[in-house]
């Protein structure tokens with residue numbers, strides 16, 4: 001049986017990366033795989049378990065069919081390596097850090113994907129982004145503006161979506177994620 005693609009998305013600073021790291025060990029223990037993203041961010045500022053690449057290298061790999069999914073946002077290019085298709089074909093679930101803006105395209109390629117939207121109040125988001133210190137204040141405001149635009153379009157266009165609040169402690173969100181993955185697996 002084909003594995004499930006679990007497509008985690010949410011505003012910049014909502015905690016996608018933290019959640020993926022914290023949930024990794026318990027989910028891997030159940031055979032779930034985690035895709036390592038390719039990002040055209042400089043290696044020093046990647047800040048997650050991602051592979052840094054120049055835009056030229058990215059485009060070459062993309063044109064060779066190296067990505068299962070790829071998109072552009074925040075002035076960067078992001079790619080999910082093609083190997084996830086082998087994992088899914090082997091019956092393994094695969095968790096990826098996705099983009100709200102690319103959800104529709106991702107659904108075209110993976111009609112059965114499980115979409116999970118991580119949410120946090122904007123004031124908390126701003127604080128978390130400033131505290132993380134990876135982007136300049138101007139870039140942070142641009143990310144918040146993008147989130148406001150996408151928060152209008154995503155729920156309106158998308159009914160088949162599970163939302164997960166990450167305003168509280170991270171461990172609480174991890175527990176909820178594990179629970180909902182377990183519940184939805186039973187329904188599959």
Ligand SMILES: Nc1ncnc2c1ncn2[C@@H]1O[C@H](COP(=O)(O)OP(=O)(O)O)[C@@H](O)[C@H]1O
Nearest residue numbers: 012013014015016017018128132166168169170
């Ligand atoms: N539940 C939480 N409570 C407090 N801080 C959090 C929580 N989740 C994430 N953070 C912090 O918020 C910042 C942004 O989280 P991150 O995982 O990088 O978000 P994203 O990958 O969605 O941009 C990080 O500094 C992280 O440590």
Ligand SMILES: O=P(O)(O)OC[C@H]1O[C@H](OP(=O)(O)OP(=O)(O)O)[C@H](O)[C@@H]1O
Nearest residue numbers: 010011012013073078097098099100101
């Ligand atoms: O369409 P959107 O939902 O806005 O997403 C656009 C991109 O931004 C996020 O990545 P990135 O790691 O650059 O940002 P983040 O870690 O700050 O969220 C997200 O994972 C997407 O790759």
